[in-house]
Structure formats: C-alpha cells, structure tokens
Amino acid sequence: MIELIIDTDPGADDAVALLLAMASPEALRLHAITTVAGNVPVTTTSRNARLVRQWAGCEQIPVYAGAATPLRRAPVYATDVHGDQGMPGVAIEEPRAPLAGGDAVQYLVDTLLAAAPASITLALLGPQTNLALALARAPGIRRGIKQVVAMAGAHFNGGNITPVAEFNLFADPHAAEAVLASGVPLTYLPLDLTHTLLALPERLARLAALGNQAGARVEAIIRHYAQHDIARYGMAGGPVHDATVIAYLLAPELFSGRDLYLQVDAREGMGFGQSVADYHGVLGQPANVHWVERGDAEGFFELLAARLRRLA
Ligand code: BDR
Ligand code: CA
Secondary structure (H helix, E strand, O other): OEEEEEEEOOOHHHHHHHHHHHOOOOOEEEEEEEEOOOOOOHHHHHHHHHHHHHHOOOOOOOEEEOOOOOOOOOOOOOHHHHOOOOOOOOOOOOOOOOOOOOOHHHHHHHHHHHOOOOOEEEEEOOOOHHHHHHHHHOHHHHHHEEEEEEEOOOOOOOOOOOOOEOHHHHHOHHHHHHHHHHOOOEEEEOHHHHOOOEEOHHHHHHHHOOOOHHHHHHHHHHHHHHHHHHHHHOOOOEEOOOHHHHHHHHOHHHEEEEEEEEEEOOOOOOOOOEEEEEOOOOOOOOOOEEEEEEEOHHHHHHHHHHHHOOOO
C-alpha cells in the first residue's frame, strides 16, 4: 500500500490523475489532496480538486489549499491550455464539501513530522511551491518522506511554455531548486515521457465507451484540453501529463528511465525554468533524480480505462 499525498493544480490532466488515484484504493491510501496555484489561481485549483473528489465519491479525503503565489517569481498561469476554469469540456459547479481547515503547507509539515520514517509518497503535479515552503518551515519533514514523484521537466523534447522550460518548473523554479537541494528521493516524469503517451482518438473513444460519468468526463476534458497541444505540436493526440505520475505509482513496470544529475535553472533569461539534465553523465556528479523517459502507451490507457470503469 502506498501512503500518498497528491499536491496539484487542477488542471485538466491533474483532474484525470486525481480520478485515477481515487479509483485505486487497493494500492493507494490517499491521505489528502493539497492544492497550489499553477494552471489557474489557487482558489480555482482548490474548487476543482473538491469537485473532482466529489465526482469520485471521495469527499472524506481532505483538500487543503496551499500557496497562492510562487516563492519569488511573478505568478504565471496556463489558462490558454486549461481554460479559465481549469477544467475544459465539463460543467463546473460549486462542490458540496468545503476545504479542510488549515493550509496545505502546515498540513504537510504536521503530517510528515508525525509520519513513520520514509513512509509517505508525495505526488507533485504542479509547481513545487508547497513542498518547498514546508521544507523551509521544517527541514525535518524529510524524514517522513519515502519519495517525491513529480511531473516536471523536459530534455530532448524541449519545453512547452518556453523553448526549453516545462510549465511546472517555469512556474516556480526556485521551489523546484529547493526540493532538489533537500535531497529527498526524487523521480521526474518529464515531457520526454508524457509526449509519447498520447490520447489518440481510438483511446479517447474507449474511455467514452466505458458508459459511466467518469469515462465521459475524462474523455471530454482530454478532448478539449488536447486541442492546444495538437495544434501547437502537430501531435496525433493530447498528452495526459499528470496522470502518468499516478500510473507510475500503480504500475511501475509500464515505465523505464535512468538515474541522472539534474539542476533547475532559476536565473533570469532564456533558460529560466529549464531542467538541465546531465543525460550522459558528463559532469561525473552523483545522480539526484530518477528520470522516467519511456512508457507503454497502450498499457497506460488500458490502466486508466480499467480504473475509471470502477467509478460512477
Ligand atoms: C504540466 O503543466 C501543467 O499545465 C499540467 O497540468 C502539467 O502538470 C505539463 O507541463
Ligand atoms: Ca498539473
């Protein structure tokens, strides 16, 4: 059983990731969802997290709102990709259940300090601001962390918000630097991977054919959200970035990668937000990241469909 906290900025692909996680209780014990500003402002990511939780019938899982702004840079959003509401293609309503009291950063501090050593997995699906703030507030939280698995970065693929930067790192590179510097066991699922696991039309049709609301919603969200990437990159279908993090936790055998040394560029300039991966080990530095670069696309979409089938 994986003891899990998901930190997220829903976000179309975040919503799919959350549904996949909440549909997998036999493997993932989801303690809480913490939200952060990213694709849209934190009030909207928090509302969306509560709504997705409601769709999954999991209102008992607390949602804590986190950082409204990055550590140092000006906020940047991705409404051009995710829409003003952060989840395109579906009806948005005010969720029934409220946020949990208290903020996400203090929740992380309290939970990780109280946790058994190396027991909690953190899935980071947005800018890494909340964990960076928690590490600054209480460096001892490292002890409770088993691993951090983040959708972040890009190397051979190039960036999706600048020529070299992936959105989650660009939106708060200083936070990503702090997480890297903390020495927690860190896995990155970069665009190099997610741009190979595409929601082709026949895969979307299989989700729609599940015949439940979860399948219909995910199909609609991905279909609308994918338009941007299909137009920009000429892809045959859209990526579902953040859901690959949850799939990696559920079925690591679908993925492969390598350990490498990585830095995040947080200096002003064209490289701002770039993940500089020493892919060939030319610096001779010890690896600080497990870099997941390949995945079984059919296996990923089969897993997604099999789990979504369980929901209403
Ligand atoms: C990442 O950025 C966000 O727009 C997505 O939700 C994903 O986490 C992809 O670069
Ligand atoms: Ca995200």
